[in-house]
Amino acid sequence: MTFARWALLAVxxxxxxxxxxxxxxxxxxxxxxxxxxKCTACHEPDGRGIPGLCPPLPNSPVLHGPPDDLxxxxxxxMKGKVVRDGKTFSGIMPAWRFDLNDAQIASxxxxxxxxxxxxxxxxxxxxxxxxxxxxxxxPLFSPAPPAR
Amino acid sequence: MKSRRIALLIVAAxxxxxxxxxxxxxxxSHRAASPWxxxxxxxxxxxxxxxxxxxxxxxxxxxxxxxxxxxxxxxFTRCPNICPTTLGNLAAVFRKLPPAAQEKVKVVFISxxxxxxxxxxxxxxxxxxxxxxxxTGNPADIGATARAYGAFFRKAPPVGEDKSDYMIDHSTYTHxxxxxxNMRLLYRFDQMTESGAIADDIQRLLGMPVPASQPPSSK
Numbered sequence: 151m152t153f154a155r156w157a158l159l160a161v162x163x164x165x166x167x168x169x170x171x172x173x174x175x176x177x178x179x180x181x182x183x184x185x186x187x188k189c190t191a192c193h194e195p196d197g198r199g200i201p202g203l204c205p206p207l208p209n210s211p212v213l214h215g216p217p218d219d220l221x222x223x224x225x226x227x228m229k230g231k232v233v234r235d236g237k238t239f240s241g242i243m244p245a246w247r248f249d250l251n252d253a254q255i256a257s258x259x260x261x262x263x264x265x266x267x268x269x270x271x272x273x274x275x276x277x278x279x280x281x282x283x284x285x286x287x288x289p290l291f292s293p294a295p296p297a298r
Numbered sequence: 299m300k301s302r303r304i305a306l307l308i309v310a311a312x313x314x315x316x317x318x319x320x321x322x323x324x325x326x327s328h329r330a331a332s333p334w335x336x337x338x339x340x341x342x343x344x345x346x347x348x349x350x351x352x353x354x355x356x357x358x359x360x361x362x363x364x365x366x367x368x369x370x371x372x373x374f375t376r377c378p379n380i381c382p383t384t385l386g387n388l389a390a391v392f393r394k395l396p397p398a399a400q401e402k403v404k405v406v407f408i409s410x411x412x413x414x415x416x417x418x419x420x421x422x423x424x425x426x427x428x429x430x431x432x433x434t435g436n437p438a439d440i441g442a443t444a445r446a447y448g449a450f451f452r453k454a455p456p457v458g459e460d461k462s463d464y465m466i467d468h469s470t471y472t473h474x475x476x477x478x479x480n481m482r483l484l485y486r487f488d489q490m491t492e493s494g495a496i497a498d499d500i501q502r503l504l505g506m507p508v509p510a511s512q513p514p515s516s517k
C-alpha cells in the first residue's frame with residue numbers, strides 16, 4: 151500500500167465533524183427560566199423584592215387581581231410609587247413586549263401563579279395576544295393598576 | 299511521484315483543519331485561565347475623560363471619579379427594556395458588594411437621547427439606586443464619548459406621526475473602568491445577570507477578598 155493510501159485511510163477514519171443526524175431539540179424556555187433570567191435582579195428568585203424599589207410578589211394585588219392587569223404590566227412595564235403595608239416602593243419595571251412573545255409572557259405568569267396563586271386558571275397565549283393588540287401604542291411605564 | 303503529491307495534499311488539508319483547532323484550544327485555555335468574568339484587554343487603555351453634566355446640572359468628568367471603579371453604560375430613559383434591565387442588574391451588583399466596596403464604586407448612566415435633561419435623569423436614576431449617576435450633555439460631547447468607548451446609537455424611525463416619539467437603537471455593553479481611570483473589563487448584556495461574578499471582579503480589582511472564591515464562569 152502506498153503512503154498516499156495510508157494517509158487517505160487515516161483521514162477517513164478520523165472522527166467526523168459533520169453535524170449529527172438527529173436535529174437539535176430547541177426546547178422553549180420555561181416560565182421559571184425566563185423569570186430567573188430577566189426578573190430576579192429586582193424581584194429576587196423567591197419574589198421578596200427589594201426594599202424601597204420593588205415590592206414583594208407573593209401578596210401583590212396585581213398578581214392576585216384580574217389576569218388582564220398583570221398581562222398589561224408585563225407588556226407595558228410600570229413605574230411610580232407603590233405603597234404596600236405602609237412601605238413605599240418606587241422602582242421601575244421594564245416593558246417586556248419587545249423581548250417576550252405571547253407564549254413566553256403566558257408561561258412567566260403561569261409560573262407566578264403556580265408559586266403564589268395556585269388556584270388561578272392558567273393564562274393562555276391568546277389572552278396575552280389580545281392584550282398586546284389592545285395596548286399597541288399605549289404609553290409605556292404606566293402607574294400600577296388600581297387594586298380591584 | 300503522483301502518490302507523493304497526493305500525500306502532500308492530504309498533509310496540507312490536515313494542517314488546514316489542525317491549525318485553527320490548535321488556535322481555538324489555545325484561545326479557550328487562555329480564557330479559562332482568566333481571573334475575570336468580564337472580557338478583558340491585556341493592555342488596559344486610559345478611559346476617555348468625558349466632560350458631561352450630571353442629574354443635578356453639575357459638570358462631571360471621568361477624572362473626577364478617579365480612585366473609584368466606574369461601571370459605565372449608555373442608554374436613554376425612555377428605553378423600554380435594555381436600559382432598565384441593565385440598571386436593575388447593576389443595582390443587584392451594587393447590593394452584592396460589602397459597604398467598603400460600595401464606597402469605591404460609581405455606576406454611571408450616560409444618556410444618548412437629546413430629549414433627556416438633568417431633570418429627566420434626576421427622576422430616572424433613583425428608580426434603580428439613589429447613588430447612581432445619570433449624565434447628559436450636548437450632542438457633540440455625547441457622540442465623542444460614545445465613540446471613544448466604542449458605543450453605538452442611532453435614532454429609530456418615529457413610531458407614528460409624532461416625530462418626537464421614537465426609540466434609540468444602542469449598544470448594550472457595560473464598561474468597567476478601574477480606579478486608575480483605565481478601561482479594564484467589558485460586560486455583554488447577557489452577562490449582566492451574573493451579579494455575583496461581576497461583584498467578584500470588582501472586589502478583585504479593589505484588592506479586597508472575594509467571598510468563597512468561586513472560579514468565574516466566563517462565557
